[in-house]
Amino acid sequence: MKKGNTYIFLYASGMVIIVAAVLSVASILLRPYQERNIETAKRTDILKSVDKARELREAENRFQYIEEEFERYITDSYVINHRGEIQEDVDAFEVNMREEMRKPAEERNLPVFVCTHDDGTLSYIIPLHGRGLWGPLFGYVALEEDFNTIFGIILDHESETPGLGAEISESAFQEQFRGKRIFDEDMEFVSVKVIRAADPPIEGHSVDGISGGTITSQGVEEMLYDVLINYIDYFKERKK
Amino acid sequence: MSQKEQTEKEPLFSPKNIRLLTNPLDDDNPITVLVLGICSALAVTVMLKPAVVMTLSVVCVMGLANLIVSLLRETIPPRIRIIVQLVVIASLVILVDQVLKAFLYDVSRQLSVFVGLIITNCIIMGRLEAFALYNKPWPSFLDGVGNAAGYGIILIIVAFLRELLGSGTVYGYPVIEYLGLYEIGYVDNGFMILPPMALITVGVIIWVQRARNQKLIESN
Numbered sequence: 001m002k003k004g005n006t007y008i009f010l011y012a013s014g015m016v017i018i019v020a021a022v023l024s025v026a027s028i029l030l031r032p033y034q035e036r037n038i039e040t041a042k043r044t045d046i047l048k049s050v051d052k053a054r055e056l057r058e059a060e061n062r063f064q065y066i067e068e069e070f071e072r073y074i075t076d077s078y079v080i081n082h083r084g085e086i087q088e089d090v091d092a093f094e095v096n097m098r099e100e101m102r103k104p105a106e107e108r109n110l111p112v113f114v115c116t117h118d119d120g121t122l123s124y125i126i127p128l129h130g131r132g133l134w135g136p137l138f139g140y141v142a143l144e145e146d147f148n149t150i151f152g153i154i155l156d157h158e159s160e161t162p163g164l165g166a167e168i169s170e171s172a173f174q175e176q177f178r179g180k181r182i183f184d185e186d187m188e189f190v191s192v193k194v195i196r197a198a199d200p201p202i203e204g205h206s207v208d209g210i211s212g213g214t215i216t217s218q219g220v221e222e223m224l225y226d227v228l229i230n231y232i233d234y235f236k237e238r239k240k
Numbered sequence: 241m242s243q244k245e246q247t248e249k250e251p252l253f254s255p256k257n258i259r260l261l262t263n264p265l266d267d268d269n270p271i272t273v274l275v276l277g278i279c280s281a282l283a284v285t286v287m288l289k290p291a292v293v294m295t296l297s298v299v300c301v302m303g304l305a306n307l308i309v310s311l312l313r314e315t316i317p318p319r320i321r322i323i324v325q326l327v328v329i330a331s332l333v334i335l336v337d338q339v340l341k342a343f344l345y346d347v348s349r350q351l352s353v354f355v356g357l358i359i360t361n362c363i364i365m366g367r368l369e370a371f372a373l374y375n376k377p378w379p380s381f382l383d384g385v386g387n388a389a390g391y392g393i394i395l396i397i398v399a400f401l402r403e404l405l406g407s408g409t410v411y412g413y414p415v416i417e418y419l420g421l422y423e424i425g426y427v428d429n430g431f432m433i434l435p436p437m438a439l440i441t442v443g444v445i446i447w448v449q450r451a452r453n454q455k456l457i458e459s460n
Contacts, residue, residue, distance in 0.1 A: 008317045015324060019331045026335055033342035041345065159353075161434075 036063060042093070043070045049140035049154040050115040050123045074125075076114035082106055084234030097129035098136065101226070110230050115142065123151045126231060130223025133215040135159040137168070137223055143182070147235035150192065153177040155220060165216030176207035182228055189232045194221040252378065260382040264390030266453065270363040271394040272446045273456060277363045281395055282438040284354050288411045291399035293340070293347045295392030297355060299385055301332045302364050306384030308332075309372040316373070325368045326359070333358045363391055398441045406432030 043066050047053035052073050059065035077092035082105050092111035100108045113125040123142045130137045135158035142151040153174050160166040167173055180192045181204050193206040194217040201208075209217030270276045284294045308328050309316070316324050337355045340348035348355065358364070367387050372380040403409055408416035408428045416422060431437055450456050 008320055011315070011317055012320060012323070015327055019327055023331060023334055026338055030338050030342040034338070034345075037341065037345035041349075 040066050043067070043074075045140055045154050045156070046070070046074060046113055046125055049125055049142045049152050050117070051152050052115070073115050073117070074113050075116040077111065079109045079111050080231070080234050081110065082108060082230050082233065084231075084237050095127075097127040097138065097227075101129050105230060108230060110234075112231075112234075113140075121145060126227065128155075128223050128227050130219055130226060132157050132160050132168075132219040133165050133213075134161070137216070137219050139223075141177075141224065141228075143235075147239050148181050148183045150177045150180045150182065157216070160216050161213070164210060165213035167210045167213060168216055168220055173207075173210065180204060180207065182224075183235075187236070189229060191225040191228055192221070194218065257379055257382055260379055261386040261389075264383075264387040265393060266390075266449070267455065268387075269390045269394065269449070270366075270387050271391055271442065272449050274363075274366075276366060277361050277391055278439070278442070280354050280357060280361060281391075281398060281442060282435045284351060285395055285399040285402055285438050285441075286406065286433055287350070288396065288399045288403050290347060290350045291392075291395045293344065294351060294354065295388070295395055297336045297340070298358055298361065298364075298391060299388040301329065301336055301358055302367065302384040302388035303381050304332055304384075305329050305364055306367055306372040306380040307377050309368050310375060310377040310380035313373050321373065322365075322369075325365060329364055329368075330359050363387055394442065394445060397445060398438055401441055402432045402437060405429050406437075 040063055044053055044056065047066065047069050050073065053066060053069050056062055056065060079087040079090040079092050079095060081087055087109060090109050092113060095109050095111045097111075100110070111127055115123040115125060117123065122145050124145075124147065125140050125142045128137070128139045128141055137155065137157050137160075139153060139155035141153045143149065144151045155168045155174055157166060157169060160168065177192060182189065182191050184190045184205065190202075190205050193202060194209045195201060195206045196209055196214065196217075197211070199206075264270060267273065271278065271281055280294065284290045305325075305328050309325055312324070333356065336358070337348070340351070340355060364384075367384055371383045375383070400410065403411075404415065406429060408414060408422075416426065416428070
């Protein structure tokens with residue numbers, strides 16, 4: 001068969017249509033599974049920031065396990081604005097922190113998840129989003145009932161250097177945050193600093209950074225500051 | 241099995257076809273002999289698990305891409321053959337990526353962009369251009385699988401060494417800790433985690449392979 005321009009044109013069009021159809025069908029069929037994964041990953045991160053979901057590795061059905069743990073411990077969630085007023089019409093679980101952090105401060109929707117521990121004490125979990133060296137950083141920080149002491153933190157990243165910046169997602173780094181405070185004695189917001197070995201540590205307000213991961217460490221520090229500063233009016237209000 | 245069935249099946253795995261499958265594992269290895277596909281070999285070999293998933297993904301994409309292009313080879317207009325090949329590869333890669341996101345979410349998070357970058361893996365385009373366009377579907381399929389396996393075997397060897405020496409684990413199991421080497425002063429070599437060490441490891445593999453297989457040494 002002679003392959004003239006008409007043939008080439010028809011061949012290309014036909015190919016594109018077939019490929020488009022195949023990919024659309026695959027996308028539609030697989031979407032429910034993908035969404036379930038994303039949702040479960042989000043719930044897992046929230047639970048891990050308050051030291052729950054510890055038996056995830058042993059769980060037979062991890063989707064079911066996470067759902068049960070989430071139902072059991074995360075007893076409330078709501079969204080506030082920068083003045084600390086509760087926004088009624090927004091679902092905390094649906095808020096995308098990446099987009100919120102791009103908006104001007106007064107338009108941000110700020111989610112809070114409340115965890116009720118087995119002994120009845122509460123933790124307040126706040127989603128984080130910031131920038132590392134190569135890409136975004138994200139995670140959740142949980143505060144104790146005093147809205148000051150850090151109960152736990154979970155950090156992850158998209159593309160930090162393995163062995164260097166990527167160490168922020170290791171528990172050795174995250175454990176350091178436990179018990180640190182975000183307000184000083186005069187109730188001024190100071191957040192938690194991630195410092196280098198050469199810097200003098202600040203009692204109760206600093207953790208050791210990652211050697212060779214300076215920019216990622218700074219990214220973590222900036223992320224904590226930039227996110228938590230939105231909430232301080234609310235925290236101060238609640239502490240009274 | 242009757243005699244007739246055997247004679248019909250025999251050509252499927254004739255010695256020539258078997259060679260298509262096994263040659264790329266050693267003599268024609270895409271990484272160590274042709275030195276193609278190095279980029280992803282550096283990136284996904286810190287841990288064994290992503291390397292294994294990457295290998296399986298490339299085997300699927302490459303086997304099927306070779307098969308599809310070979311089936312279409314009479315119809316593909318030569319002037320747009322590269323575009324057709326790219327569309328076939330890209331569609332398969334998107335499918336693999338979607339399937340990973342649906343069923344192996346954790347691994348897909350680790351591999352992140354590298355699944356997408358299978359599209360630009362020069363081994364795949366190379367085999368389509370060099371083999372699938374001129375050969376029948378079955379040999380093409382074997383050639384694709386063989387080359388992907390050749391790529392994968394190097395990936396897995398490198399990942400095994402880097403994970404063992406760099407993190408002290410094998411497929412996530414803390415082998416060094418079990419052996420109690422930390423107690424007598426052994427320290428993981430953090431250097432192995434960095435990309436340059438993948439290149440050096442590949443270099444060492446090439447050295448070992450050529451020392452063993454004199455055919456591969458070019459005569460000047």
